Amino acid sequence: MLHLRVISPPEQTDKVLEQLTTHPGATHLVLNRGAAIAPAGDLIEALVAREAADDLLGSLCRLDIDHTGGITLEPVDTALSDAADRAEEDAPGDAADAVVWEELLTRTGEESRLNGAYLAFLSIACLLSAVGVIINSPVTIVGAMVLGPEFGPLAALAVGLVRARWDLVRRALVALAVGFPVAMAITALGTLIGNAAGLFDTSVLTGRHDVDFVYQVGPWSLIVAVLAGAAGMLAMTSAKSAALVGVFISVTTVPAAGYASVAAILGEWARFVESTRQLGINLLGIVAAAAIVLLLRRATWRSQDVGRPLPNG
Incomplete structure (x- = not known):
């Protein structure tokens, strides 16, 4: 699993949430409105199956979040969660074969x-x-x-x-x-x-x-x-x-x-x-x-x- 952290301008937050909530490879979604200071905006966090990361990054970049806010991604060594297990099972592909191009x-x-x-x-x-x-x-x-x-x-x-x-x-x-x-x-x-x-x-x-x-x-x-x-x-x-x-x-x-x-x-x-x-x-x-x-x-x-x-x- 990967930890996705997004700083989103308030006017884009709903679109970001839509991308994350509708993707089967994302879970543990957290929203902190107004938490980000520089750049200013809402802080959104999620756990993402590795095989879903490339697709989600592409969607977020098409929303211009990489320019108007920020996106970070880091590996998670241990995730004890049924929801995380389901996200890995539901995400298309296999984690070992997935390429996160960015x-x-x-x-x-x-x-x-x-x-x-x-x-x-x-x-x-x-x-x-x-x-x-x-x-x-x-x-x-x-x-x-x-x-x-x-x-x-x-x-x-x-x-x-x-x-x-x-x-x-x-x-x-x-x-x-x-x-x-x-x-x-x-x-x-x-x-x-x-x-x-x-x-x-x-x-x-x-x-x-x-x-x-x-x-x-x-x-x-x-x-x-x-x-x-x-x-x-x-x-x-x-x-x-x-x-x-x-x-x-x-x-x-x-x-x-x-x-x-x-x-x-x-x-x-x-x-x-x-x-x-x-x-x-x-x-x-x-x-x-x-x-x-x-x-x-x-x-x-x-x-x-x-x-x-x-x-x-």
């Missing part, structure tokens, strides 16, 4: 922002992957995979392409186009300092190592990226976020970026090219698979994208 747009828009935290996490993940390459530690590489924040912009890019939200596409492309070069430059600088300090030399890349899978490009690189992208988007659209951890440790985006940085500093240009190709294949495979998943779920769309601009930042 929630997805907001989430991916937030996670694709180019900010200090994103650059810090991406840079640390690349540095950690470089350490894993240098000390030949697959465990450290896995840690870098989990730490990397790159799936947010990749998911945002897929969502933006499928729903023609070019503001989201631009934000995601900027985060990727700026984030990876900055993180790789910082990793290259760290590698240069470590090499100059005598901590390692070119022997760390010669011969066979347990972490060679990071730069070795083959059919499985694309297969894994496609499967991970599909699983990641399914996790995001079905509210099964725990599955995202499996996505993070499946693809070699960040490790490939870290490996490329190390290879460039040590003059191993063949491995630099291969690891860069690995990075590109993973990025394209994830975005393509995520977009395909969204296209396959097009039948679940019950409302048009209201076209709200993304928050600044």
Whole structure:
């Protein structure tokens, strides 16, 4: 279940109540007239079945409530109520398969922002992957995979392409186009300092190592990226976020970026090219698979994208 909270101008309140009272997926309706101060209006609350949320949000946005008032939605972990149980049973569809598109747009828009935290996490993940390459530690590489924040912009890019939200596409492309070069430059600088300090030399890349899978490009690189992208988007659209951890440790985006940085500093240009190709294949495979998943779920769309601009930042 989801907790829906609406601030409605008084002249629109009856229309909002009509939408909520007539929809089988809404219950626990509460009205507090004049309770809202900024923006001023009536406060309306309800419990909504997840599979009904997209339809109700579309109806409320068509009433212009998102501009004249406000709409918030948050998950409810526990709801002990026969009325809530009936709402979930009566709402069309299944909660696990329901996509709340406005929630997805907001989430991916937030996670694709180019900010200090994103650059810090991406840079640390690349540095950690470089350490894993240098000390030949697959465990450290896995840690870098989990730490990397790159799936947010990749998911945002897929969502933006499928729903023609070019503001989201631009934000995601900027985060990727700026984030990876900055993180790789910082990793290259760290590698240069470590090499100059005598901590390692070119022997760390010669011969066979347990972490060679990071730069070795083959059919499985694309297969894994496609499967991970599909699983990641399914996790995001079905509210099964725990599955995202499996996505993070499946693809070699960040490790490939870290490996490329190390290879460039040590003059191993063949491995630099291969690891860069690995990075590109993973990025394209994830975005393509995520977009395909969204296209396959097009039948679940019950409302048009209201076209709200993304928050600044």
